[in-house]
Amino acid sequence: MPSTVALRHVPFEDLGLLAPLLAKRGHSLRYVDVPVADLESVDPLAPDLFVVLGGPIGVYENDSYPFVDAEVALIEKRLASAKPLLGICLGSQLIAKALGARVYPAGVKEIGWAPIELTAEGHESCLRRLEGASVLHWHGDTFDLPAGARRLASTRVCANQAFSYGTAALALQFHAEAAGAALEAWLVGHTAEISRIPGISVKSLRADTARCTPAIERAGAACFADWLTAQRL
Numbered sequence: 488m489p490s491t492v493a494l495r496h497v498p499f500e501d502l503g504l505l506a507p508l509l510a511k512r513g514h515s516l517r518y519v520d521v522p523v524a525d526l527e528s529v530d531p532l533a534p535d536l537f538v539v540l541g542g543p544i545g546v547y548e549n550d551s552y553p554f555v556d557a558e559v560a561l562i563e564k565r566l567a568s569a570k571p572l573l574g575i576c577l578g579s580q581l582i583a584k585a586l587g588a589r590v591y592p593a594g595v596k597e598i599g600w601a602p603i604e605l606t607a608e609g610h611e612s613c614l615r616r617l618e619g620a621s622v623l624h625w626h627g628d629t630f631d632l633p634a635g636a637r638r639l640a641s642t643r644v645c646a647n648q649a650f651s652y653g654t655a656a657l658a659l660q661f662h663a664e665a666a667g668a669a670l671e672a673w674l675v676g677h678t679a680e681i682s683r684i685p686g687i688s689v690k691s692l693r694a695d696t697a698r699c700t701p702a703i704e705r706a707g708a709a710c711f712a713d714w715l716t717a718q719r720l
Contacts, residue, residue, distance in 0.1 A: 489720060490515045492534040494558060496522065496542025496577060499672035503664035504707045509536070512720065526557040531565040536720055539578030541662065543677065545628050546580045546590040559585045571718040572656040576626055579649075579658035586633035586652060593629040596684050597644045600624070600695045603661060609639035613657075613713035614649060620706040621699045623662040623670075625677070657714060663707040666700045 491509050493502055495518045502509070502516065509516060514536070519529055521542075531537055539562065549555040562585040565572045574582040580590045600621040605614055617640075624642070632638050632647050636658075640649040648660045665673070674681070674689045681689055 488513055488515055489535040490517070490533070491536040491538060492517050492519060492529070492531075493538040493540055494519050494521050494529075494561075494578070495540050496520075496544070497676060499669070499676050500541040500576075500665075501669075502538065502540070503662075503669060504666060504704065505538070505664050505711055508708060508711055508715065509720075512715065514720070521554055521558060522552075524554075526554060526561065529561060531561040532568050532570065536571045536573065536715075536718070537565050539572075539574045539581055541576030541578060541625070543680065544577065545592070546577070546584045555581070566652070566656060569653055569655050571720060573714075574656075574658040575664060576660060576662060579660050580628055580630050582652070582656060582658045583630035583633050583636075583647075583650075586636065588631045588633040588636075590628060590630040593627055593645060595644055596627045596680075597624040597642065598626075598681070598684055598687055599692065600699045601642065603640040603642055603648050605640050606638050608637045608651075609649065612639050612651065613710045613717065614639050616710040616713060617663060617706050620702040621695075622703060622707075623665045623696075623699075624660075625662060625673070626660060629660070655718060663703065663710055666703045666707065667696070670696050 491514045584590050602621050629645050636650040636652045638650050642648055650658050
């Protein structure tokens with residue numbers, strides 16, 4: 488049976504649309520709740536797919552959250568193996584860090600639903616499935632494009648929205664896995680952050696989620712299915 492292990496930072500930022508896709512392909516799914524886990528016991532080479540999920544902390548906050556350094560070490564090992572690796576939001580930033588790139592505050596929060604702009608290489612990737620659909624953005628940090636990586640998508644606010652590295656690593660700054668009623672947990676978990684950002688509110692995010700969910704459920708599932716197929720997962 489193929490297996491997936493996902494590093495999770497907060498309970499509500501989970502595999503989302505990916506979970507049923509992986510289950511349908513026969514994967515066993517296991518979450519590692521990073522803040523309380525013994526990361527030394529995690530073998531990043533054991534699963535067929537290794538996923539690093541999002542969370543509300545910064546890669547550069549390793550003094551406050553020492554597990555960040557342990558995560559980066561796990562990702563470095565996975566990258567060296569050239570086995571399938573997916574990073575989402577914080578996960579993409581951790582992959583960038585593991586590849587030697589700078590991760591830092593963007594100076595502006597990008598929160599809400601908006602489309603991405605694909606590069607030429609993005610149009611040739613699984614991300615082509617997302618063209619025309621709005622995805623969920625929820626970050627205040629960004630990163631430099633790692634050496635050897637291929638930029639796949641951008642937005643006006645954030646030049647590096649997605650990149651691939653080698654044939655097996657995909658990093659997404661945005662959320663193509665998040666949709667529907669599950670986002671009610673985000674609206675509670677991130678309420679303090681929402682209250683500090685002018686121009687957005689719980690009500691507006693809820694309304695935009697209802698409007699954008701049908702399209703991203705189709706496009707996100709198609710995007711991830713293409714990538715999983717390419718990785719022979």
